[in-house]
Amino acid sequence: MSPSASFSDVVRDRRAVRSFLDKAVPDDVLRAVLDEAQLAPSNSNTQPWIVHIARGTARDRLSEALLRADDEERYSLDFPYDGSAYEGAYARRRQDQAKALLDALGVSRDDEAGRRLAARRNLEFFGAPQVALLCVPGFAGARITADAGMYAQTFLLSLAARGLGGVAQTTIGFYADTVREALGLPDDHKLLFSMSFGYPDKRWTAQTPRTYRASLEESVHFHE
Ligand SMILES: Cc1cc2nc3c(=O)[nH]c(=O)nc-3n(C[C@H](O)[C@H](O)[C@H](O)COP(=O)(O)O)c2cc1C
Known part of the structure; x- marks a missing residue:
């Protein structure tokens, strides 16, 4: 798709x-994407995002460090994550998404080893040659993380819009210290999540079902 595709199509x-x-x-394509991302709105125009891009040997080094940290169960989160906090419809959507992902990979819910292998694909950036690590300043709270979103x-x-693709990855945020160490980031660059990105493998795209969305009535409430 060319960058001139309609907003709706994109x-x-x-x-x-x-x-x-x-x-x-x-580089020129990456630069154009980063220039556009930089136009995102933020509270008081503070632009509180700090982006580190790992590619080439830095990407490989990072992936190896993440896989090692996972083997050794060395988790370090800058922002807590509690899956059990999701209730009702939110919990259901979360379960549906996990099931759809595993079904697409042919992994059953009780196949512990298969599920672990599937989750570890995150740490290999799903084969993407580059990954963006999205950080915020050390003092960040909910409003600043919303700007990063x-x-x-x-x-x-x-x-x-350019026929490229990516995936946000909370999973990489489970290894914040490992990321900082592998890339030599300062302590006050707090890792929110990563985005692996690149040229989509179209065979995979064709085989993998799209996610569903709740009806507008479930999410939007009019007051008149
Ligand atoms: C903040 C954020 C974190 C996410 N973390 C992960 C992740 O760790 N691993 C993964 O495979 N997908 C992750 N996703 C992708 C979501 O599962 C996906 O966006 C959602 O299921 C909707 O599907 P769609 O993006 O194809 O519309 C994340 C998405 C967001 C926005």
Whole structure:
């Protein structure tokens, strides 16, 4: 898709991509995407996102460090994650998403080893030759992380508008110290999540079902 595709097409075609070609995104394309992501809105225009991009040997080093940390169960989160906090419809959607992902991979829910292997694909960036690590300053709270979310979606849509793709990954945020150590980041760059990105493997895209969305009535409430 060319960058001139309609906004609606870009929004509707974007999806989480979990299989990439072994083809690096050229510098000029990456630069254009980063320029557009930089236009994301933020509270008082503070632009509190700090983005580290790992590619080439840094990407490989990072992936190896993450896999090692996972083997050794060395988890370090800058922002807590509690899956059990999701209730009702939110818990149901979460379960549906996990099931759809495992079904697409042919892994059954009781196949512990298969599930672990599938989760570890995150740590290999799903084969993407580059990954963006999205950080915020050390003092960040909920409002600042919301600004980073604005950045992330602008980044992902800019990729989609160019026929590229990406996936946000909370999973990488479980290894914040490992990421800082592997890339030599300062302690006050707090890791929210990563985005693996690149050229989607179209065979994978064709085989993998799209996610569903709740009806508008479930999410939007009019007051008149
Ligand atoms: C903040 C955030 C974190 C996510 N973390 C992960 C992750 O760790 N691993 C993964 O495979 N997908 C992850 N996803 C992708 C979501 O599962 C996906 O966006 C969602 O199921 C909707 O599907 P779609 O993006 O294809 O529309 C994440 C998405 C967001 C926005």
